Amino acid sequence: MTSDAAPARPDATDEVVDLCRDLLRIDTTNTGDNDTSAGERRAAEYVAEKLAEVGVDAEIHESAPGRANLVARIPGTEPGRDALLVHGHLDVVPADPDEWSVHPFSGEIRDGYLWGRGAIDMKDFDAMVLAVVRDWQRTGVRPRRDVVLAFTADEEAGSDYGAHFLTQHHRDLFDGCTEAIGEVGGFSYSVDEQRRLYLIETAEKGIDWLRLRARGRPGHGSMVHDDNAVTALAEAVARIGRHRFPVVMTDTVRAFLAEVSDVLGIEIDPDDPETAIAKLGPIANIIGATVRNTANPTRLAAGYKDNVIPGRATATIDCRSLPGQSEELERQLRELVGPDIAIEYVQRQPALETTFDGDLVARMSEALRAEDPGAHPVPYMLSGGTDAKAFSQLGIRCFGFAPLRLPADLNFSGLFHGIDERVPLDGLQFGVRVLDRFLRTC
Numbered sequence: 001m002t003s004d005a006a007p008a009r010p011d012a013t014d015e016v017v018d019l020c021r022d023l024l025r026i027d028t029t030n031t032g033d034n035d036t037s038a039g040e041r042r043a044a045e046y047v048a049e050k051l052a053e054v055g056v057d058a059e060i061h062e063s064a065p066g067r068a069n070l071v072a073r074i075p076g077t078e079p080g081r082d083a084l085l086v087h088g089h090l091d092v093v094p095a096d097p098d099e100w101s102v103h104p105f106s107g108e109i110r111d112g113y114l115w116g117r118g119a120i121d122m123k124d125f126d127a128m129v130l131a132v133v134r135d136w137q138r139t140g141v142r143p144r145r146d147v148v149l150a151f152t153a154d155e156e157a158g159s160d161y162g163a164h165f166l167t168q169h170h171r172d173l174f175d176g177c178t179e180a181i182g183e184v185g186g187f188s189y190s191v192d193e194q195r196r197l198y199l200i201e202t203a204e205k206g207i208d209w210l211r212l213r214a215r216g217r218p219g220h221g222s223m224v225h226d227d228n229a230v231t232a233l234a235e236a237v238a239r240i241g242r243h244r245f246p247v248v249m250t251d252t253v254r255a256f257l258a259e260v261s262d263v264l265g266i267e268i269d270p271d272d273p274e275t276a277i278a279k280l281g282p283i284a285n286i287i288g289a290t291v292r293n294t295a296n297p298t299r300l301a302a303g304y305k306d307n308v309i310p311g312r313a314t315a316t317i318d319c320r321s322l323p324g325q326s327e328e329l330e331r332q333l334r335e336l337v338g339p340d341i342a343i344e345y346v347q348r349q350p351a352l353e354t355t356f357d358g359d360l361v362a363r364m365s366e367a368l369r370a371e372d373p374g375a376h377p378v379p380y381m382l383s384g385g386t387d388a389k390a391f392s393q394l395g396i397r398c399f400g401f402a403p404l405r406l407p408a409d410l411n412f413s414g415l416f417h418g419i420d421e422r423v424p425l426d427g428l429q430f431g432v433r434v435l436d437r438f439l440r441t442c
């Protein structure tokens with residue numbers, strides 16, 4: 001064995017598949033309702049058991065019956081250093097077995113993939129973390145700095161019973177943590193046979209979900225009526241739905257596009273980044289949403305009888321704001337809906353953005369390049385939100401880094417919350433090797 005060869009880690013790379021499979025077989029569907037979100041406790045107990053087997057004590061904290069969150073700390077060898085938080089959620093979005101090629105909770109292995117709801121979002125990463133830590137414990141490896149592990153509930157419904165609960169009620173568990181890794185980043189996008197971009201999340205858009213309320217005069221559906229809440233609401237919803245907000249280039253997107261332009265050898269017009277983004281194929285819909293604020297109507301409610309004009313009507317709009325744009329987005333929306341429609345926020349969580357530099361980024365990049373010589377790590381902004389929103393409230397600098405090497409033809413973004421969610425077995429094992437290198441050195 002030469003000195004620069006990867007350390008032989010057959011245990012962790014073998015075990016990750018079994019760990020991920022076990023987790024996929026625990027149905028942790030998050031319905032958004034505490035009475036029917038049952039599996040998180042079982043999953044947290046499974047993780048606790050796997051950690052206890054190798055001598056790691058974990059604490060489980062329930063925010064409500066069954067809504068379980070697990071936290072454990074692996075002490076580092078250099079106690080003066082800041083700690084690193086490694087977090088993954090255990091819940092998944094619902095899956096309808098009738099739509100799937102395999103049962104979504106069967107953990108089937110087929111065609112080189114492990115299939116199941118949560119395979120990429122994000123029991124794959126949960127399993128990688130467990131595999132690495134178990135391997136370390138068995139072989140006496142210790143990280144340089146404290147590594148705090150958090151396995152959370154409720155990420156898929158806004159994290160109130162998960163990461164937000166932990167940061168609000170168990171802040172002390174994260175003492176000393178200044179940086180964090182979690183979803184959604186570290187996955188590959190193939191440029192050609194030799195080169196792959198690895199998208200590391202350094203920013204995420206804000207969540208600005210709002211409810212519109214229209215009021216009008218109730219009345220009989222058969223009569224002349226010029227103050228109809230449904231009509232007023234429908235007009236406002238249509239104006240929002242058709243509106244395209246202006247392009248706003250953030251530092252992260254600028255850095256991403258500069259790197260892409262370099263690696264792909266294409267010119268990108270800063271005034272029209274979307275033409276270039278459209279050429280990115282499977283990741284175009286992730287990146288495309290990060291050059292402007294967006295607002296998509298998602299729910300409508302009004303009326304109770306076919307011939308009665310209701311006095312009120314409501315709609316929900318899923319808005320996502322770029323870093324620093326939440327106030328501006330609100331101003332634009334108020335202008336679009338006009339003075340007669342009331343706006344209230346159902347959820348408002350700020351966007352995040354950090355820089356793509358420093359030791360932690362260097363260690364991520366090195367670990368990727370060591371396992372894939374064709375790796376080009378690039379920063380990017382996620383259009384959705386993650387548990388990073390909660391952890392960043394503690395002043396923690398959050399990155400999306402759950403490394404996965406993916407086949408060139410896989411529509412990765414389409415698998416998130418999608419039908420036939422699956423993770424390539426070799427990608428999972430690649431992730432373990434990268435994570436192991438990264439966590440040892442960071």
Ligand SMILES: [Zn+2]
Pocket residue numbers: 089121122155183
């Ligand atoms: Zn997720």
